[in-house]
Amino acid sequence: MVPGEENQLVPKEDVFWRCRQNIFDEMKKKFLQIENAAEEPRVLCIIQDTTNSKTVNERITLNLPASTPVRKLFEDVANKVGYINGTFDLVWGNGINTADMPPLDHTSDKSLLDANFEPGKKNFLHLTDKDGEQPQILLEDSSAGEDSVHDRFIGPLPREGSVGSTSDYVSQSYSYSSILNKSETGYVGLVNQAMTCYLNSLLQTLFMTPEFRNALYKWEFEESEEDPVTSIPYQLQRLFVLLQTSKKRAIETTDVTRSFGWDSSEAWQQHDVQELCRVMFDALEQKWKQTEQADLINELYQGKLKDYVRCLECGYEGWRIDTYLDIPLVIRPYGSSQAFASVEEALHAFIQPEILDGPNQYFCERCKKKCDARKGLRFLHFPYLLTLQLKRFDFDYTTMHRIKLNDRMTFPEELDMSTFIDVEDEKSPQTESCTDSGAENEGSCHSDQMSNDFSNDDGVDEGICLETNSGTEKISKSGLEKNSLIYELFSVMVHSGSAAGGHYYACIKSFSDEQWYSFNDQHVSRITQDDIKKTHGGSSGSRGYYSSAFASSTNAYMLIYRLKDPARNAKFLEVDEYPEHIKNLVQKERELEEQEKRQREIERNTCKIKLFCLHPAKQVMMENKLEVHKDKTLKEAVEMAYKMMDLEEVIPLDCCRLVKYDEFHDYLERSYEGEEDTPMGLLLGGVKSTYMFDLLLETRKPDQVFQSYKPGEVMVKVHVVDLKAESVAAPITVRAYLNQTVTEFKQLISKAIHLPAETMRIVLERCYNDLRLLSVPSKTLKAEGFFRSNKVFVESSETLDYQMAFADSHLWKLLDRHANTIRLFVLLPEQSPGSYSKRTAYQKAGGDSGNVDDDCERVKGPVGSLKSVEAILEESTEKLKSLSLQQQQDGDNGDSSKSTETSDFENIESPLNERDSSASVDNRELEQHIQTSDPENFQSEERSDLMVHVDKRITLAAFKQHLEPFVGVLSSHFKVFRVYASNQEFESVRLNETLSSFSDDNKITIRLGRALKKGEYRVKVYQLLVNEQEPCKFLLDAVFAKGMTVRQSKEELIPQLREQCGLELSIDRFRLRKKTWKNPGTVFLDYHIYEEDINISSNWEVFLEVLDGVEKMKSMSQLAVLSRRWKPSEMKLDPFQEVVLESSSVDELREKLSEISGIPLEDIEFAKGRGTFPCDISVLDIHQDLDWNPKVSTLNVWPLYICDDGAVIFYRDKTEELMELTDEQRNELMKKESSRLQKTGHRITYSPRKEKALKIYLDGAPNKDLTQD
């Protein structure tokens, strides 16, 4: 809206200033010319190449004449660093939010000076990737650039902010001989997604496996059959295509991770590389089922081994065949402090049999007695791609910490596995053996079961267990052709860091050029075999087992070998060998990348700025974001904004303009006269996605004209004070200059509001309660503290008050009161007497809150425009809701002078007056006004509202007294509740406190009922229902008093519970107990006294718990815990059951648990529940996740810390076996649990990544450990 002519004043100084500006500009030009002639100012540019680790610490310095075009700067930089111009960006490096600044335009002819470079100062720039692609090296410059190129590339460069960039990994002293750009290695990196740690290493390894990549490419995705988003093979295929063809330095893995559905970092924490492989392979097998590749994964990755027990007396052997995807190798033998020196040693140990003798003797089926036996594993078949897992992560059960073993373990580049294959002629003529598949599905490897399982199976020669579809297997069986089991290392997955965390990357040998590369997230670099050796692990010294637990180092945790077999070793498919669908995919991805690039190009030329507009009809402030190309003119931008704000039907386009605006200060900074054809990029000072200022689409009525707002002007809202009438008028806006003196400013105001300047007093309100009389005529507004948007009070009359010291003046008192008066909305109880005609109370009190004088209080009758407010407020809410702006405007006709004429002091606070004056004044106030008059603020249906203006320095007691006539009862008979934003109500009970915590437009609800006396507390009583889905149910409000016993309070509750909740309870069948958030706590005993034994506060909450029988809690030394039995064989939790203990002894707890459950004492295992009551946990996690059987003897010590009633204890029978789940059952259960736990708001707060001792995966799910027990 155009500010009205009468209240907008353009300072006279305007002309003067314009002249001065012109002179200044002229001088500047002259000065520059002179300077140019003599010595042109120079711009010092300091450029840091951030595309690369070494150069980050080196700087390129250019000292250029200020008139140098930006284009030339790029050329110079390109020459100096050896990149092709146009393949890198330069961005500001010393700005506050550099991320926000667009890169410099490498084609710009602008001079450095015009591009905001500062002569004589250091101008910092960063050289960055352009559109995610690395700078291209200038090749023709090779002779000169050779050295620099070589120096520049060292070490993997972690990106800032990436999770992996912990200091331990940054500081790794990897002296890679040369690290090459994508253009030189030819490989694309993967962006670090923070939570997916080992994913990138695995993906790059699979990509670099010719047999895997080629097979993946052969499969064709059928869009009609499946959602591409959730298809793991398809997303993998896309990723591979991008890895092969993208021009970027690194690409995202988000689409792949999305296809996994592991969306949280937690999911990634809980699974490991093996499980990731398993999921991926399962998905692929599913797809390949009907194709020639059906068994490809197994052929590539799956090996077979035999798990046997052999009686040493009769030679009878029980055995079974298992398959594996990787061989887990322990770093140190169990109980030893010496690590295995090499993987070969560890492999030998893996197949080293164990003698079962003494108490471990084995029951021989044949001998029908316990005999000494030999138990062990034998490799029957090694897969084509052999994975060795180095078990560097372990869990220390004494300290309960995850540890990392950093011991040195060497591994060869070529590994001869023929020494590990089983060539022993087993004969085992009497053996009753198993079928392969049956055993696999069983997946059971316990030695005690084995004899049973196997003896019942039909005798099948073990040879059958070996499939004959591949030549290698036959060979491996015979073990004769030794060199056919030579394996070649091609992938080393490395972990850098400690057990607590770190970084994962992979060193992979390319089968196309036999070169080793480091794939470290977005950085791919060439490395040497020496670098591989460095991953063997450090410090083979005599450091203790635990000292290395938290030590950080870089070492291999997984190795992948490929069998050397010319007949099978594949090469990567060449582009022309691609199947048709891959060619199409490549094309599609390339187009997408191009499109993305074009989009970024548009983005980088688009100014994004906040746009405001006070809708001329609706009178609401609208906010939007204007996105405009930098080359669009102001005129075009106005048209865009006009359409964006939907003003086409409202006003003509030529009644709109864009002005520079500061929404925060509500300050109209400047208008843009004569700039209609200026490009927006120039007008806004560059392309940015956020600006320090905003734009306002200003509108005018056809008969009005726009005024020009000059930069440098400030806005002043002038409130005229009438001493006689004790009123403060709504503001009028004027524009002034900071270098104006107070005298000049007075004259300006005098003209605007027609009051004499001679007697004028101006008071500046700088912030709340900071009133400053502008008393020095020659001081400038700037010196007085004026800023962009200011508020002043102006008084000019012939009174003696003028001569008084400001602090003693009537004016001061008036303003002080004005500042402290707040408007409150009071919701009265419906029963309150309706005989009161006035619904608006005016509460005035002096500054001294202790001296509330009845004389100060005036309940005013309707005066002037107030009449309508009161009338409306007196009406029912229905009418109140129809209080629309339109009505008000009709009535008042927008005459702004009217408000200044009304005589009531308080009326400035009344919506009507504020509104009709501000309508012509200022957008901001209007907006605020509209909010306050929103009928939604009066939410009562039955009740009636009261709008109260009150000095917030009075006490609650005084306030209540003043409300008495409106409520109709004595203040001791009603309660005051403050209503918060969430519609929550809290009772205000401190009668001696002032209302200073209240602010304008706060809402208050008055409820009838006995107000609390001293020493009384309002208490919310909740029922504790331990076995309900929602265990905490609100019952009622009650009053407890200091000195009362718990029994007395219970007696008082009984009738209330009956009436209000329909609960019929007898005194000894319920108890009260402490409530902390949702957690049940101390059980209160009947003789406990409030405020002596039990602390109460205002708005206290307490649990009421109905008892099944008589109260077992008789003394403070007892402890009541809530126990819950976990039944692993049924995957079920029993309901809660209370256990009352006489002491904190663990033994007693175990005895009691044994008593209630019937589990033998020695088989009881227990764990403390985690988190907020009811300590929910997924039944899939409970068996492993809780800390079962803490090694303590009392409950009140770490890690249990059970010192109060209400703790949750889970217990189980340790002989009860965990239910075996099929994949479907597991998925079903997972779904069920996640929906159940979501409902109860359960969150997993703690889940250490589980490390299993030794595991071998069978065909189905990950299975039981082989070596445990």
Ligand SMILES: [Zn+2]
């Ligand atoms: Zn035997």
